[in-house]
Amino acid sequence: MGKTKIAVLVSGGGTNLQALIDSVASGVLQSGEIALVLSGNRDAYALERAAKAGIATEIVVKKECADQADFEQKIIAALKKYGIELIVLAGFMNILSADFTERYPERIINVHPSLIPSFCGKGFYGLRVHEAALEYGVKVTGATVHFVNEIPDGGRIIAQKAVEIQAGDTPEILQKRVMEQAEWILLPQAVETVSAAMMKGETV
Numbered sequence: 001m002g003k004t005k006i007a008v009l010v011s012g013g014g015t016n017l018q019a020l021i022d023s024v025a026s027g028v029l030q031s032g033e034i035a036l037v038l039s040g041n042r043d044a045y046a047l048e049r050a051a052k053a054g055i056a057t058e059i060v061v062k063k064e065c066a067d068q069a070d071f072e073q074k075i076i077a078a079l080k081k082y083g084i085e086l087i088v089l090a091g092f093m094n095i096l097s098a099d100f101t102e103r104y105p106e107r108i109i110n111v112h113p114s115l116i117p118s119f120c121g122k123g124f125y126g127l128r129v130h131e132a133a134l135e136y137g138v139k140v141t142g143a144t145v146h147f148v149n150e151i152p153d154g155g156r157i158i159a160q161k162a163v164e165i166q167a168g169d170t171p172e173i174l175q176k177r178v179m180e181q182a183e184w185i186l187l188p189q190a191v192e193t194v195s196a197a198m199m200k201g202e203t204v
């Protein structure tokens with residue numbers, strides 16, 4: 001049986017995309033192939049990372065679409081074009097509707113930079129998650145990889161890793177530590193687990 005065909009959806013720097021690309025080279029991701037990188041932002045540096053790795057790219061910008069349904073139809077068309085079986089949200093900054101998520105039950109994975117259910121849901125993305133954790137004063141944060149359903153950051157958890165907060169942390173310093181110690185390790189491992197299960201017709 002062939003490898004699971006993966007699309008990585010991005011909007012920004014794409015360091016999690018890079019971790020996935022590197023995990024193919026290192027052998028961590030063996031059961032899936034990154035067949036498409038789809039960006040919600042024309043200027044995303046992630047697009048350059050994809051091009052460098054020889055991965056096909058597509059761009060779908062919400063502001064350039066008539067409405068949410070049109071935006072999602074365009075994404076679905078791109079996913080079909082490349083025969084995508086598994087979708088990975090890696091810093092994708094658009095919320096997907098229930099219409100979309102219901103089409104891919106337990107076939108969409110997201111990485112979120114906190115220990116869900118803390119600092120998650122609508123409005124919690126990117127640096128804002130770390131700002132909120134520091135503001136609250138928690139001593140431990142981390143990252144979560146989970147399946148995506150109609151509730152923002154509400155789908156079944158696949159993996160979590162804790163990261164300590166240190167005195168003097170800024171949101172930027174904390175973001176980098178959470179990426180290095182948690183996200184970049186956890187996401188490729190989880191994508192491999194799900195891809196391998198899909199190849200064997202099993203559930204995770």
Ligand code: GAR
Pocket residue numbers: 010011012013014015016017046090091092111112113124125126129179183
């Ligand atoms: C990552 O920290 C990711 O967990 C977060 O955005 C960053 C993207 O960085 N995602 C969310 O906050 C989703 N709610 P990257 O483009 O370098 O991978």
